[in-house]
Amino acid sequence: MGARDDYRVGLGKTTDLDLSYGFSQSLHEDFSAFDLQNHIASGDLSHDFGNVDAGLTLRAIHARLDGDAFLD
Numbered sequence: 001m002g003a004r005d006d007y008r009v010g011l012g013k014t015t016d017l018d019l020s021y022g023f024s025q026s027l028h029e030d031f032s033a034f035d036l037q038n039h040i041a042s043g044d045l046s047h048d049f050g051n052v053d054a055g056l057t058l059r060a061i062h063a064r065l066d067g068d069a070f071l072d
Contacts, residue, residue, distance in 0.1 A: 001025055014048040037064040 002024035009017040025037040039062045046055035063070045 001027075016044075016046050018042075018044040018046075033066045035064075035066055036070075038062070 002022065004020065004022040006018065006020045009019075011017055020040075020042050022040040023038070025035070027035050040059065041061075042057065042059045044055060044057045046053060061071075
C-alpha cells in the first residue's frame, strides 16, 4: 500500500520549487516483525542562470520496522 503527492510552484520565470511526500507500508498477518512503513518528504529548489542551472535538494526519510525506528 502506498501514496504519493507532488506539488510544483513557479517562483518566477527561472526559479522552480518542487515538493513531494510519499508513504508506503507492508503489513504481514503472521510475520508482524517484518511490518515496514516508510515516509519520504523532499523539496527541490532550482534556478536557471542562463548558461548554468543551480539547485538545492532536501530529503527526509523515516522508516519503521515492527513499529520501531529503522535506518534513521
